Amino acid sequence: MKTKNIVIGGMLTGLAIMIPLIFGGTPLMIVIPPGFTATIASHLPSMLAMAISPGVAIMVGVGSALGFTLRVSAVVGARALTHSVFGGIGALAYENGMPFWAVLLITTPIHALSEALILLPFGFDFYQALVVTGVGTAIHHLIDSAITLTVYHSLVHLSILKKPSLQKRS
Template sequence: MNQTRKRLSMLTTAALLTALAILIPQVMPKIVIPPASFTLASHVPIMIGMLISPVVAVIVALGSTLGFLISGLPIEITFRAATHVIFALIGSLFLWKHRDYTEGIKFQIFNVVIALIHTLAEVAIVYILLTTGFSHLDGRNLVSLLLILGIGGFIHSLIDFNIAMFIAKTINRVYKFDIFNH
């Protein structure tokens, strides 16, 4: 594929993933226990973007933040979405150099590490918001809120990345669109 066509393909893919990332918080089923919110497949476009390039991953993560901002959910959830830039960039930079971590046990190890980074960033921002008084939520149940957010967020991240990898591999197989090569 020539360079112009490859860039156009990457731009189009980034735009489609960003549109999905904005749309998902609006339409997908969710469980909301502020400041926790578990929206079905909300990380999938970001995680597919991580497989493409660091720039695409960050753009899609920012689009997801916008999606949560306009969804009407509590502002703490938008701040949590903004932290997705962190795990998306770190994970994508790693995958850019280590494509062998998209298969088998190496992928699952990578998935656990990214889920930990993802969860720690979300818990940290919620902790900051709750303890500084920025949040409108009551901080009396801080430990239980952070446990729900931490454990639930970790499991949610693991599931979404497996969904993202399944979709990415299916797209590669069906459409011969090799997102694993850069």
């Protein structure tokens, strides 16, 4: 892995940890008890990491889990750990030449279903897990995708991130 990618990954991991620590308890974090939270831009680090590599995306997801566990609860931290799942899958799709907007779109159901299913072992019923958290996560994912696309295009313009190579699509 390139040094530049490690540094950017470290910065994104730090941001993933800091977002819940800073935004928690403010109007920027919506809480619907017992297990759903939505913090504005909390998916941005994981989503941007998909444009770097699967390893970086997984690392940033672990950082997000740490931040949410420290600030909110182990249950919300477990939900955040699923960012490693959709991030890793999205990064593989991006590496294979899929446009970033499409990566964000195809990872929406993966993300929502992962966050919903992780609640079942904690004793949440299907309504709370699949409807409240699953649907809520899908909406939150799409809102954060819009924010992330804006940042992504700026970082590509500044040559910090690269667009996917079309040559890898074979």
